[in-house]
Amino acid sequence: MSRRVYLDHNASTPVHPEVVAEMLPYFGERFGNPSSVHGFGREARAGVDTARERVARFLGAAPDEVVFTSGGTESDNMALKGIAFARGRGHFITSKIEHHAVLRAAQWLETQGFAVTYVGVDGHGMVDPDEVERALRPDTIGISIMHANSEIGTIQPIAAIGRLARERGIPFHVDAVQTFGKLEFDVDAVGIDLLSFSSHKIYGPKGIAGLYIRKGTKMVSVQHGGEHERRRRAGTENVPGIVGFGKAVEIRGRDMKDEHARLTALRDRLWDGIRARVPEVRLNGHPTERLPGTANLGYRGVESESIVLGLDLKGIGVSAGSACTSGSVEPSYVLVAMGVPLEWAMGAVRHSLGRSTTAEDIDYVVESVEPIVRKLRAVMPVGAA
Ligand SMILES: Cc1ncc(COP(=O)(O)O)c(C=O)c1O
Known part of the structure; x- marks a missing residue:
């Protein structure tokens, strides 16, 4: 060959063998629905809880600030639309080099009456925090800047942008799909209110990801149904995926x-x-x-x-x-x-x-x-x- x-x-990325091993029981004997009160349900719930704690620890967050989603794409959409519709109107700042999950969501918000400024980057693909500051308006309701771009890998000065947002009480969203599990950071130190992260970039399974939502951030849910994820994202949890994601995060912490x-x-x-x-x-x-x-x-x-x-x-x-x-x-x-x-x-x-x-x-x-x-x-x- x-x-x-x-x-x-x-x-x-390929799924880590330890992740596969951790997931397997949740396709078989631990198949229950985590919302069920019986023992089968409780076993599945325990798997979800452990994963949530692992992810939260990695982020320096509380477990109830972590919402599991189906992908980085959903997390980005949830963040932007959740902020926008909790406020009804206003202005967003993002960059020209965001992933399409942010760019297209922002463009769609423009069709719904929101305003968006797309800041540029320098020759190295770096956003200038001063340009973000100049783009601020009295009606700015959200700033979304990615941590690192998937094509070029440039790491953005998110701490400086986070400070600008925090001083003004503007929610700050970071698409960290390419950095979560690769770079160390702490959501509090950087002043992040919402953070998108995904499993399949860090040797976890596909179709599972998360959104960190700082306690107290005004958001509306964009997916309605049951009471899952504290009513922030309806739908029976992808238990094997969540369990695998939690294990992948734990391994990243180690390696x-x-x-x-x-x-x-x-x-x-x-x-x-x-x-x-x-x-x-x-x-x-x-x-x-x-x-x-x-x-x-x-x-x-x-x-x-x-x-x-x-x-x-x-x-x-x-x-x-x-x-x-x-x-x-x-x-x-x-x-x-x-x-x-x-x-x-x-x-x-x-x-x-x-x-x-x-x-x-x-x-x-x-x-x-x-x-x-x-x-x-x-x-x-x-x-x-
Ligand atoms: C920066 C960034 N955001 C979002 C996504 C979308 O994530 P997912 O594939 O989990 O939907 C990607 C995937 O390449 C990405 O690189």
Whole structure:
């Protein structure tokens, strides 16, 4: 069997074997509905409670401030719409490089009569807290800035933005889907009122995530039904998913620090190796304030999809920094917001490393990239058609 190297951990991660083991009983003997009062229900409830405590401890929060949802997407929607409709009208501040779960929710709120300011970023993909401050209005009802962007990994100055929000009593939402379980932070220290986080980015199962809601934050529920999650999110809980998520979080608490150092070194080995071999390549994102395992590299004059496909033939999984919409290849909106010139943005490739990544994997990727880019540049330079 030929070699396979997965460098797309920002998209999703394999479920940790200890997580699978923890989940299995909840598909079988502990199948009960956690809302049932009998022993079967109580067993399931105990599993949910343990997971909630694990997540809360990791965040420096109280267990009843954690609501389980179906994904980071739902958490983001719940946060923005929950704040908006609890107030009825007003203005939001977010950034141009948020995940679509925030951007599209904000755009939809605009159709419902809310106002939104989308602040820009600098050439490293960093939001300037002063720009957030300048965007504030007397009717600002919420600020939503992500912790780290999935494409480029730049880590935002959320503590400074949190201070601005707190001084004015404005709810501050942070999409931490890419940093939860990877970076240490405390919701109190940073002044966060709402925080989205997801399981499948940290070796937990898919379809389960959470929203931290600080006690006292005025919110309305966007999903109505039973009394689940303290009436904040109706629907029978995804018990095996929640249990697995709780275990994944516990493991991250144990492994995160070592992994941070290891991945940072491997990420830099990748960048150093590629730039030593391939001419006209740039690093997209902040040189240091960046997720430990993320390296978004832009190859001038090549289409990223062609590199992704070339690497796929070598058994390597990476992702393109541009999206193909109805036949025409568009540069990533994140890179456009950063002001990356088109001929570099079209050739952006994201490598995101994880638990299983080794130095040999990185060396294999480095060796594989050079001939692919060289051939592509020779046969189909972008813009030559
Ligand atoms: C920053 C960010 N927010 C939200 C999401 C959506 O999370 P989920 O896939 O759990 O819906 C993602 C997923 O890539 C993300 O990277």
